Amino acid sequence: MVQAKARNGWMIWASLLLGLLLSVAPLPQFMEIGRPLWLALFLSYWVLALPHRIGMITAWSVGLIEDVLYGSLLGQNALILTLIVFLVLSLQRRLQMFPMWQQSLVLLVVFGIAQLVQLWLNALTGNRPPTLAFVLPALISALLWPWVFAILRWLQLRFGVR
Template sequence: MSRMPLNNLWALIIVSLTIALVLSVAPIPVFLETARPLWVPLFLTYWVLIVPDRVGLTTAWVCGLLQDILSYTFLGQHALIYSVMIFFVVFVHRRFSMFPVWQQAAALFVFYVLGLLLQLWLMALGGQRIPALSFLLPALVSSLLWPWLFFLMRPLTKRLTVSSED
């Protein structure tokens, strides 16, 4: 089986990150809004683990800027938060990929909580009201979704023979 050409790899990455951006701003019921998963960091984490030489901090920064534009927040807020989250994943990606998926989910919970605490700090600096402890619920939901995302995306990338040796 031949390897996926570079342009098809980027097409797959762009499509998946576009889906993540759309999911992050798609309307959902108000009572579920506090538990909205961190779709963009989830997909970024997946791609950093699969192709760390092609997806990293720059991709996280660009996706964060797009998220800022889509959600009408301060320009650079999500870019900084996503870059910090993905920095931790990039920093430990070799060891991280050896963990079982449930341990990856636990580590992602910690990384995502750190990103949300950074967001909380930025909100406090901007004079916004500090939310309750439910503010950390997206980190929990995202870490619980990680095994599902991993096991749904993995066969797709295997079938399309995506690898970091292209």
């Protein structure tokens, strides 16, 4: 079996860097509660597209960087992103066969579970009172999934990322 040589890996890392930047970019106060999970969206795409290149170690590493950027408990976001990547990898074959609206629904559940774990960890550390607003970023991220998928797919094909 001949393996294809990995090409243009910088595009993957550039998109993850963009996800990190979008995660900490300033938003108006009223929009802050619904900030999309950019890094989770980008990681989910690359895990679906190239599961042999992006996995849980990448999610853990990028999550640690996100922890440092947010100034949160070290390992908290790393755990959340690793959970998301694990769930997406577990459902990868099914997700690839689903139409876009079903992918969005499945990712809504995955992101919702991740947000629930995030809320639980925040409540344990005393950083945030428990509210039902934790679902809003998962919902917005699921609504953004078709656009993120289309843009990253175009970039993957344009630059021949494999």
